[in-house]
Amino acid sequence: MNTEKKEFKKHLFICTNTRSDGSGCGPKGADLIAKELKGFVKSEKLEGVKVTRSGCLSLCDEAVAGVCYPDKIWITNATESDLDRLKEMLKS
Ligand code: FES
Secondary structure, eight states: OOOOOOOEEEEEEOOOOOOTTTTTGGGGGGHHHHHHHHHHHTTTTTTTTEEESOOOOOOGOOSSEEEEEETTEEEOOGGGGHHHHHHHHHOO
16 A cells, blocks of 8 residues: 645535435436536636535435535535526635
8 A cells, every 4th residue: 555645726526426225426416516616726727626515424314415524515406507606605
């Protein structure tokens, strides 16, 4: 095993999981949100900012869920209509 300390200005995890009963963040458009935000980071060339699809964050009843470090900001009930706010959060 190798370990390496990496520090991001912002690292946003977006849950894209679909639960076995068909619920969760996946069916609520999480993949589109993650894809849009990843594209935004790339197109804006935001240094030190990363968006990663994640598994379940245990906030399934409030899907789409995410968390941003190091700010420790949890995101719940995100929809496509929140993309502008999420982009602003990544830029700030
Ligand atoms: S499926 Fe997204 S938080 Fe559980």
